[in-house]
Amino acid sequence: MKILACYSIKGGVGKTATSVNLAYAAAQSGLRTLLIDLDSQGASSFYFRVRSGKKNWGKRFFNTYEELLKQIKASDYDNLDIIPAHQSFRHFDALLSDHKKRHRRLRQVLKGLKQEYDLIILDCPPTLSYLSEAVFQAAQMIVVPVIPTTLSERTFEQLQDFFRDKELRLDNIYPFFSMVQRSKHLHKNTIERMQVRYKNMLETQVPFSSDIEKMGEHRSPVACYAARTAGGSSYNHLWQEISQVMDS
Amino acid sequence: MVKHSRWLIQDADQSEQILERMQTHFLPDLICHEQDTLTFYDDFEWRLWRKDFLLASNIRGQIILTEGNDSQTFDNEVSPSFARSFRNQNLSDRLWQVSDIRRLLPMAEVETSVREYALRNFEDEKKVCKLVITRSGYADMWELTSMRGYDKDYREALSCILEAEPENPERHLYRLSLELLDIKPGKYKSKPKTKVPPEMASADACSKMVRKMWKNVRINEDGIIQDLDTEFLHQYRVALRRMRALFAQMKNYIGPEQSLWFKDALGDLARETNRLRDLDVYLEDRDYYFGLVPEKLQPGLEELFQHFTRERNREQKRVAAYLQNTPYLNKVSAIEETLKSCPSEPGEKGHLPIAEVAAQRIRKRYKQIAKDAALIHDQTPDDDVHEIRLDCKKLRYLLEFFGPVLDKERVRPVMQALKKLQDNLGRFNDYSVQRESLEHYLENHKTSEEIQKAVHALSGVLFMKQQKEREQVCGQLEDFLADDVRQLIKQLTQPTSMAQSSKGSPA
Ligand SMILES: Nc1ncnc2c1ncn2[C@@H]1O[C@H](COP(=O)(O)OP(=O)(O)O)[C@@H](O)[C@H]1O
Ligand SMILES: [Mg+2]
Numbered sequence: 001m002k003i004l005a006c007y008s009i010k011g012g013v014g015k016t017a018t019s020v021n022l023a024y025a026a027a028q029s030g031l032r033t034l035l036i037d038l039d040s041q042g043a044s045s046f047y048f049r050v051r052s053g054k055k056n057w058g059k060r061f062f063n064t065y066e067e068l069l070k071q072i073k074a075s076d077y078d079n080l081d082i083i084p085a086h087q088s089f090r091h092f093d094a095l096l097s098d099h100k101k102r103h104r105r106l107r108q109v110l111k112g113l114k115q116e117y118d119l120i121i122l123d124c125p126p127t128l129s130y131l132s133e134a135v136f137q138a139a140q141m142i143v144v145p146v147i148p149t150t151l152s153e154r155t156f157e158q159l160q161d162f163f164r165d166k167e168l169r170l171d172n173i174y175p176f177f178s179m180v181q182r183s184k185h186l187h188k189n190t191i192e193r194m195q196v197r198y199k200n201m202l203e204t205q206v207p208f209s210s211d212i213e214k215m216g217e218h219r220s221p222v223a224c225y226a227a228r229t230a231g232g233s234s235y236n237h238l239w240q241e242i243s244q245v246m247d248s
Numbered sequence: 249m250v251k252h253s254r255w256l257i258q259d260a261d262q263s264e265q266i267l268e269r270m271q272t273h274f275l276p277d278l279i280c281h282e283q284d285t286l287t288f289y290d291d292f293e294w295r296l297w298r299k300d301f302l303l304a305s306n307i308r309g310q311i312i313l314t315e316g317n318d319s320q321t322f323d324n325e326v327s328p329s330f331a332r333s334f335r336n337q338n339l340s341d342r343l344w345q346v347s348d349i350r351r352l353l354p355m356a357e358v359e360t361s362v363r364e365y366a367l368r369n370f371e372d373e374k375k376v377c378k379l380v381i382t383r384s385g386y387a388d389m390w391e392l393t394s395m396r397g398y399d400k401d402y403r404e405a406l407s408c409i410l411e412a413e414p415e416n417p418e419r420h421l422y423r424l425s426l427e428l429l430d431i432k433p434g435k436y437k438s439k440p441k442t443k444v445p446p447e448m449a450s451a452d453a454c455s456k457m458v459r460k461m462w463k464n465v466r467i468n469e470d471g472i473i474q475d476l477d478t479e480f481l482h483q484y485r486v487a488l489r490r491m492r493a494l495f496a497q498m499k500n501y502i503g504p505e506q507s508l509w510f511k512d513a514l515g516d517l518a519r520e521t522n523r524l525r526d527l528d529v530y531l532e533d534r535d536y537y538f539g540l541v542p543e544k545l546q547p548g549l550e551e552l553f554q555h556f557t558r559e560r561n562r563e564q565k566r567v568a569a570y571l572q573n574t575p576y577l578n579k580v581s582a583i584e585e586t587l588k589s590c591p592s593e594p595g596e597k598g599h600l601p602i603a604e605v606a607a608q609r610i611r612k613r614y615k616q617i618a619k620d621a622a623l624i625h626d627q628t629p630d631d632d633v634h635e636i637r638l639d640c641k642k643l644r645y646l647l648e649f650f651g652p653v654l655d656k657e658r659v660r661p662v663m664q665a666l667k668k669l670q671d672n673l674g675r676f677n678d679y680s681v682q683r684e685s686l687e688h689y690l691e692n693h694k695t696s697e698e699i700q701k702a703v704h705a706l707s708g709v710l711f712m713k714q715q716k717e718r719e720q721v722c723g724q725l726e727d728f729l730a731d732d733v734r735q736l737i738k739q740l741t742q743p744t745s746m747a748q749s750s751k752g753s754p755a
Contacts, residue, residue, distance in 0.1 A: 049374035050397075073397030076366065076375040081396060219372070 005139035014178035019123035021235035024221035027080035045084035058088025065112025096130035107138035145178035148190035176202035255414035291350035294433035376401035451598030548702030606650030607741035679714035
């Protein structure tokens with residue numbers, strides 16, 4: 001079982017769009033896939049039309065994997081299940097701070113799911129926290145959407161600093177360009193510069209696309225209603241690239 | 249964890265009513281609606297059907313296998329031919345258990361329409377249950393499948409359907425649909441049983457039996473000509489062999505002259521197919537032979553098997569032509585004419601009741617085996633062992649032919665005991681036959697040095713195996729001649745047992 005995290009310090013960069021569409025692409029390719037919506041905002045859950053139960057179960061999240069099993073919901077699609085977010089996920093940091101081996105906690109609890117799933121995708125909230133540290137420990141691959149602007153480049157560097165600081169594996173980080181607008185000079189220049197600088201930069205670029213924007217209306221992965229458009233097909237390419245990296 | 253329920257609803261209107269009622273609980277979203285033609289396959293002996301399997305292909309390249317009430321669909325499959333030619337290993341293995349080397353032949357078609365619904369909740373239009381309605385001429389089959397995390401919705405849908413009190417099908421829709429089309433297995437059996445009353449005159453009883461066996465000869469011709477699978481030839485030969493055995497052993501009852509004529513005529517037919525059968529057996533046992541020689545000699549064996557394959561194809565064409573030509577057809581009509589008049593001159597004991605004769609023949613044959621076996625020890629020449637093997641074969645035929653006339657229940661344990669001995673003697677014989685025929689092949693064909701080396705190696709292994717079997721013969725004989733089996737034979741052939749079984753049968 002592989003674990004993939006979609007992460008960025010910044011909000012609104014396309015983490016959730018990436019998680020949702022990669023999960024769908026992976027499931028379509030035959031992998032038994034579980035998407036865990038770690039962001040209490042619940043955007044991924046919304047796109048897949050799943051809701052968490054009312055019960056405040058977040059405080060048991062890190063106890064045992066059986067707790068997680070109870071919360072799993074089928075998506076509308078074959079091979080793809082979801083653990084929807086709950087309000088109480090806001091308190092994950094406080095929860096983790098009480099755990100002794102908090103960095104390992106998430107990894108430990110997810111291990112229990114390896115019988116049932118080939119791939120787990122984590123949609124993360126945009127914070128640098130105990131939770132994100134636990135995510136970095138758990139995931140073999142951390143995929144970071146980067147909007148090609150100067151500001152984004154700087155936050156990406158902040159992430160790398162954090163990894164150095166905590167002695168995490170920098171080469172697990174795989175950035176890619178998200179919401180790319182080729183017509184913008186700034187985008188073009190940033191892309192060219194960063195491509196030279198970061199060897200782990202994925203080749204696929206996800207364009208800024210109104211089809212992707214419309215996911216909120218359709219409440220489904222973009223490939224379900226606009227598979228043949230530039231935006232609709234980009235996540236499939238991204239998935240193919242990622243699965244090659246993961247298998248190598 | 250996924251729950252699944254299935255019902256049959258015979259009234260199409262009722263089906264639509266339930267669907268309507270569903271709408272007060274869910275949004276039924278019709279995801280696909282397709283017409284389909286299912287083509288059902290079985291082998292010549294309908295072994296899938298008899299073992300409660302059904303195999304179908306549909307127009308989308310899928311294979312559907314139902315076993316009892318369960319069905320499973322396999323995508324991207326080849327159209328059915330043999331169990332071993334499917335892509336999916338699980339499918340292939342399950343069919344192999346039932347129909348092994350027999351060809352799967354299309355036997356019926358059923359038209360269906362399939363509607364697949366996603367049952368969605370109102371608040372998010374989330375799919376919470378899967379519903380498939382398959383309509384055939386017989387009924388609608390409703391299949392409801394739960395989705396993980398949505399058990400409550402599943403229960404709701406369930407109770408919605410249950411209100412209509414549909415039937416839980418005892419059998420699968422497909423089977424019911426086929427029965428509606430009056431599809432049912434043919435009566436063919438490779439070893440057909442003929443019902444004869446115990447007091448029937450033995451000459452007449454035997455004639456009745458051979459007439460039935462002859463049908464099997466004719467019915468297998470077409471499969472041989474079309475080369476559907478190798479079983480057709482095998483069973484064709486089995487039928488001829490059984491007829492000859494019956495004429496040989498019962499000639500004094502049926503009438504010596506006619507029996508002899510049949511034996512020769514049937515022998516002629518069998519002989520024409522000897523080589524083809526030998527080659528079929530080689531090719532079927534390919535893996536077995538390869539397992540017997542070391543890897544470095546396998547290229548030689550490979551070459552030999554290529555020869556066999558080519559020769560087999562030539563031989564098959566020859567036999568197919570032969571079966572359709574006048575000389576064969578003339579022989580066949582001569583046999584059929586003579587069968588009609590059989591027994592034309594019954595032997596002087598031909599009027600004795602069959603049960604009495606059968607009992608006497610079985611006892612005598614068993615005694616013969618005992619007598620011959622007394623002379624066998626570990627050093628007796630092979631020929632004497634072969635003699636006993638033939639005795640056993642004869643006994644086996646008597647039990648097969650006449651066991652049911654005597655007492656079905658009492659025959660079974662004797663057969664079981666005999667089978668153990670026959671297996672041992674059979675292997676002993678097979679190894680020597682295989683060895684001789686391979687060596688014979690070398691003598692009669694120009695072959696490469698590789699082939700010769702491989703055959704010599706093979707011959708050596710077969711010789712060793714034969715010796716191993718030989719060592720067991722005395723022990724096996726002892727078992728078969730021990731008191732318990734002797735008692736079984738006695739009980740089977742004693743007059744009271746015959747009297748008992750004749751009571752129940754119509755005169
Ligand atoms: N490639 C894209 N093109 C256009 N809009 C996008 C694209 N990716 C995401 N969006 C939109 O941007 C907003 C933020 O995206 P989201 O995936 O939720 O980001 P994050 O999870 O990083 O906060 C959403 O409204 C989403 O529909
Ligand atoms: Mg998000």
